[in-house]
Amino acid sequence: MYVCSKERMTDKIRTFSKFGDAGHGGITRYSLSPEAIQARNEFIRRMKAIGAEIEIDDVANIYATLPGSAPDAKRIVMASHCDSVKNGGNYDGILGVMSAMEVLETVAAEKIPHKHPLTAMIWTNEEGSLYPPAMMCSGIVCYDYLPEDIRAKFRYEDMMASKSILDGSKTFGQALDASGFKGDKKYRLSPDRYLYMFETHIEQGPILEDNGKDIGVVDCVLGMFNYRLKFYGQTTHAGTFPMPKRRDAFLAASLALCYLHEEIDKLGYPELVYTTGEVVCHPCVHTCVPDYFDFSFDARHEDPKVLEQVLAIVKGCADKTWAGCTCKVEKAWNRDTVYWNKKLVGYVKAAAEELGVSHQYIHSGAGHDAQFASYMLPTTMIFVQSKDGLSHCEPEYSSPEHCTEGASVMLNAVLKADAE
Incomplete structure (x- = not known):
């Protein structure tokens, strides 16, 4: 068994945390921003220093490859992203x-023998924080392999036309052209050139820490759905219209949301998670009764039958009148549970056992580029413990020890795959 270097990992954490440093412990590093380009250049510099060959595809994904003893063998790739959400952390x-x-x-340092070329990869624009949607470039690269309803959201032309959420003055395609990282389509990840994919990631939740485990052996990405609930009322003056006659869309939405929580919680599924993360209010003026309110509803669980029960409750809101307002329920998108390749999951578990690293099976509630890649290649993930379960915020933290353990588990799992 081989062990990675905590000193090197600590140095990388310290170095990359400077690119987009927001001044209070975290980073803002939008895809293809000057800060992201700094991170990309540092990745290339370090990979060239160990003799890796650098390739960049047409949507700026970067591939750094060490040759193996069988140069014509397919590559084993390890990949994630270097962009962040606004005021995010130094690990996601x-x-x-x-x-x-x-x-x-x-x-390279220990001259570990291996047959397959080994590739470290940066995916472009996983977060979609500046140019939506999330997982944009894995969606583009894996387009032909995605389920039809997902594929429709990742047409190349539409992605190039995606506008900056800051001011809409620049598209992703324009940022790509200006970045200096627009390469050649022939370098894209594909089954013709690549055999397996691994992705190490922070857990982004508290389960490992609560259970006293360092590493998560991830078995799937949870299925989910996202719907919009839209309430229609009537705008009137806040100070002159009698309360009994009002049709307040905000009030209607609040009543429906409380109803959803009460009814869904009655189902009694402890692993079910759901939330309302985005709202729209019109006219959003403090002297006006709202005539329109719209909120998102996101639910996630491994079992599609559980999600069907939840969705029936959500859709039922359209059959009721809420504070005199009507409700429409519209689908935004959904995905089925994506299961990782069982053989690769087994390699991860065996590597953790042989290294003596505490571990457990765990699901991923969040989406990752790996889930799109899994439609194209056998794929799996490794989770590293997150302190207090925090992520997508500046206090996000995983210790150098845990980060190094995650890398060591991946190294030995990759070597098991290489030795097949």
């Missing part, structure tokens, strides 16, 4: 990149 996404780098650095 980038830990997977640093872990892939650490695997290659360990292989």
